[in-house]
Amino acid sequence: MKPFHYVAAVLAAGTAMAAQADTSADIEALKQQIAEQQAQLDALTESLESGSSNLPAWIADTSFGGYAELHYNNLDSESSEKDKVQMDLHRFVLFFGHRFTDSVRFFSEFEIEHTVAGEGKNGEVEVEQAFIEWDYAQHHSAKAGVFLVPVGILNETHEPDTFYGVERNNVEKNIIPTTWWEGGVMGSGEIAQGFRYDLAVSSGLDLSNGKYKIRDGRQKASEADATDLAYTGRVTYNGIAGLSVGLSLIYQSDLLQGEVVSGVEDLDAQLAEVHVDWQQGAVGVRALYATWEINDDIDQLSSGASEQSGWYVEPSYKVTPKLGVFARYSQWDNQAGDSADSEYEQMDAGINYWLVDTVALKADVQKTNEPNNTVKGFNLGIGWSF
């Protein structure tokens, strides 16, 4: 080998070794850089997904929702003063909730009925629910605050997209009386698969205003007279898909809250309510019976008011997942304790069309046979929840 070639070979080998060392170092540096960028990307993604980049942490534990229903009623009555042709935003409801921990949470329901509330207006502003719930044991919880009384089908679950008919049925409205909320404490839980219980001690009804219908006794937890409390128990069986059976018993030792009205006092009362809600494939049936037994002394205030009872049966059929048809037969009587004709009877039939699962268009026809009167007509509505 000539000296020139030797020198050239040595230089080339040295350069190659140096280049190899540089490449390895570059790869390590690039790996390090990629790892750092991946970590930054992961952190950024986590931050965006958790919303922590812009929002305070408590928002993640706070929930917001609501529902509303607009009704158009066109009812023609034999006694013309009872005709009803009107458009009404019957309910506009907002939910607010907050989860303090995994086992302690707050829930509330704030409602405006008939759009405008105030002196001389049709509507009301109501807080139907405002309670703290504590999961004190697996499958058991306790509530304290204002809550919906555990009775009937609609009293607790009444988002308009969850039931048939523009208006809520009159049996639960006039007998139970839905929507019924009270202040107090309630324990709930599951004692076996599908078997649930609810036990509540709460403020009760007050008929010391001299009225007799059970619905007129609702105090709505508004400076409610708590001289005499109400005791509620319910058992529910949901152990078969599509089937729910419920039994509620309510006892109150004095519907007059300690008052004496026209010489009448100590009106003890108990409600028994049983219902079945069954859905199998496209076919569904709801049926409910409820009866109040009130001390006979109330008959001195209003004849027959010692028994207030009613029932309904509501078959339904889902023609498609979005379209359902139903029929309902109802009877109720707030003065069933005497022989006078005071019974109401109503037949409804109609459709629900769900635009999406929580938005329902509704239409139905109704005929109501009242004592000495008949009402016929139709109702249209739209209801939604979110």
Add this chain to the structure above:
Amino acid sequence: MKWIFALLLIGIGFSVRADQVYMTPTEFLNQTFGETVPAASVLWLNKAHQEKAETLLGHRAPGLRVRYWQQGDRVAWIFDETGKEYPITMGFVISEQTIESVAILIYRETRGGEVRHSYFTGQFVGAKLNESERLSKTIDGISGATLSVNAVEAVARWALYLQTQIQ
């Protein structure tokens, strides 16, 4: 009467721990895959996915990505979905575009916890997504738990759709 109710309210169930965690996500994955749980994969949600989410879930999917665990044809998915107030954590196992199992892992809603029971979740086994993007099987609901039932059904459809995006 008053004392009976008070005693019942106080006395029930104090001996048990407080929470509604029926199965942790880790337990769900161990139950699904045994001791060898595959590493989580990630599906980044693009515009088309989010448009489909609005149809199937009724809203855009939260987050930018969805994690899943795949071993052969079997894929496990874990989602949070709100029925009324708070998210329900649920797990799905899907193979060959068919639901193999559904489990409610953590329930946080006030009412409707019955959706965790096998008589409800078992109805989803064998369900596919049909051409109209609904489940191929009818799911019977639970009275008083309508919103939780709707949430589980919606996520079942979403999980079946996402499965088509990775296989």
